[in-house]
Amino acid sequence: MRPNVGFASACLLEQAGYDVVVPEGQTCCGQPAYNGGDRRSARRAARHTMAILEGYDYVVVPSGSCAAMICKHYPALFSKGGGDYRRAMELSERTYELTTFLRDVAHYAPNVTLENETITYHDSCAGLRELHIQSQPRDLLNSCEGIHLAEMNKPDTCCGFGGTFCIKYPDISDRLVERKAEDIVATGATRVVAGDVGCILNMEGKLHRQGASVSVSHVAEILAGMVED
């Protein structure tokens, strides 16, 4: 949905000194099927994805929820001891969410200067609770020149996207994103940053509908200096 996120991520990884390959044939990690109760389809998606991602030293994912799907849930899909399980465990050991990889493996230091802008950060749920992504994006953002980071009230409260949740229960989802938008606007920030495209589409769609002058970016776009407004 946002090709810029892919390009920004690739740019950051290349700057950090890595050869970046985007394997063809990637589709979906299988999370919608998994969370929808269709375990069989989820397993098939996992096998497909595992095959595509074989052979690379690292797999880096600019999404907390997709990374969590691969790292935490792929192994849970298969019987322990089987071939698929072993492949899933092996893949999970070399798969990282983007900001975790940049800070903790690549030890990357951003070299971008930000315009005088107040930014606030939204913690995407899966990344936070399943992969403990909280300090990584903030550390990277805080090491950028010109950053001004203002924490919103309850940054770790769900924005209401929840994958198919926003389709199944649109009015409840809307109430959650409405409250998130309130918290964002209350910080005085002109930009909210997050690590998951689902959250980004959700918050951005609501803020735009409200006519709020707040942009929404993926953390990769900020760190790579590739924000497109």
Add this chain to the structure above:
Amino acid sequence: MDVTSRQFSDKAHQALRDTVLQKALGHIEEGFVEARKNAAANLPEFEELRDRGRDIRAHVIEHLGAYLRQFEDQVYAQGGRVHWARDAAEARQIVAEICAEQGARTIAKSKSMVTEEIELVPHLEALGLKAVETDLGEYIIQLREEKPSHIIAPVIHLSKEQVSETFHEHHQIHGFEDKLTERAELVAQARSVLRETFMDADVGITGANFLVAETGSVVLVTNEGNADLVTSLPDTHIVVTGIEKVVPTLNACHTLLRLLVRSATGQETTTYTSFLTGPKRPKDANGPSNFHVVLVDNGRSAMINTQNREMLHCIRCGACLNHCPIYANIGGHAYGSVYPGPMGAVLTPQLAGLADSVDLPNASTFCGKCEAVCPVRIPLPKMMRHWRESEFEQHLTPTGMRFGLGVWSWLGRHPALYRLVQRCARLGMRVLARNGWIKALPLAGKGWTAWRDMRAPDGESFQSQWAKRGKKEPA
């Protein structure tokens, strides 16, 4: 268990528009949530206690039969009696028989979710008994003929004004004519009315927060002291409890008590924690002459060999409700079950049947906050996912959703077609867009655009652009 969970969507919709309810629910964040955070921060051992709590509960369930036998032996050794009920009907019948044996006319009750689950009070009232709830919240909903909306705070959904109206309507017969405005006055009036109940009651019925196997003790926690009045003024005490509430020892119980209260209200302890063991001893100054424990199964033993086994670990603190963003916005009544929120999403389908409660495990974004605050680390999102899997297998998932997920998954395994469909979707969306934004999407997208815009995708997908730039995969 009787539920009205089929009406979840409608009720949630109404709840979102109920301004009185919304204001009442606003207290949760500044109250329970903030208090729990502080209580946990002030106890350095809190995380370790959570591990111990989880291990104690898991250990108990692994040896549940043995611990229940030990508990039963101890109760009998102290002069009490133990009854076993396979289901709600049997439990109600046992309680009714004990009351009849005692020639009871008035019953004083303290709060018990199990008695709500088995609908005990309506049954006793239909038999001509007067059964009065003495926990303030439960008393209020009894007067209003409602169900509780929270497992710890039954009237969290009400405003002070609503309580005032209820008392004004029902307390005139007690000689109270004025409508009250202050909270303290309302509490004082309830105190006065219910003191009569405590003194008149022939039988006291309570639940149990824990059952201690090593001593045969029943543990009750309250802030009001009503459970202690209920169990020391009437001459008969009946405990109605789920079979899973047993703990091995008093020391294990204290670990769980330290977790329970901090997780529930953020207090370090409730005002009253009472350990009750059997009836009055020959030399005691006072005490009930009769002590009965009714152990209720009602679907619990059926959970043991399933993926929902860990739900038996629940100590009914309510922290998951307090922290759930869905519960915080729709309240408990929308769930249509006396067990709402995340724990209810797992327990209600088990006790009431999945077909009647299909929405509950689905009304979650899997944000994971519930699991993050559960004092005994129950993996609630995982268990909700198991229910979704059951729904899928039993074809309870709505057809549109099932079809959509099926198509998406199939496309996921056929990358060329996946990309083709994506390309069409992108084209379609660009047609709908004005100035880069879509205000109205068809089909499944309607729910999105009812309240949000969707940014139109610009250009081709990342993968096709990347491929065009000539980056090749390694040989």
Add this chain to the structure above:
Amino acid sequence: MANAREHILSRLPDAQPAPHSWQEPFAPISTLLPSDRRRTLFADKLAQNKATFSEVLARKSIPGAVARHVAKQGYAGKVILGQSLAALPWDVVDLECHWVSGENDLPLEDGLMMVSDCFAAAAETGTIITRSDQHQDSRLNFVARHHCVVLDERDLLGPYEDIWVHMQSQQKAMPRSVNFITGPSRTADIEQTIELGAHGPASLHIILVRAESTRPESGEL
């Protein structure tokens, strides 16, 4: 009913747990204090939980402490006294006193001040513990509007777990009731705001009888 019992038990795991499973106490370190620091923790916790507190040097001074408390509360009704406090000089209390002599002798109506002994206390949360026995009518703890509890400093312990050790040293069998009481009765059921005096006592006052070993040398508090 025997059928129901067998039916339920047949569906439950029946393996015997290892002996002494979960016997070991696990008390928070902050509660494991020497006795003088226990008193400070106890006083702090009492205040946090909205109970009040005074100290006397000997049991004979308890009626004086009650008299002072009565004056502070502005209470003018009857004072009900537990049996174990009978043999003390109560004439300093300028109100009608009534000693509970048996089960049918305890007034149950609301509004009264009642004074009783307790078994022990846990500094952990400023909690007093009472147990049922021939002298202690447990109802006294709950029917009073104002409750005064006498605590011997030698019975002021740290963590909850020590209460049972202390009890075991005096009796083998579990009493019918053991009540852990922390502050006055309260409820937050209406709009999540605390009000005191829901059903139990609206005020709780602890009178601590200092142990000889900790009494100040001056003889004054």
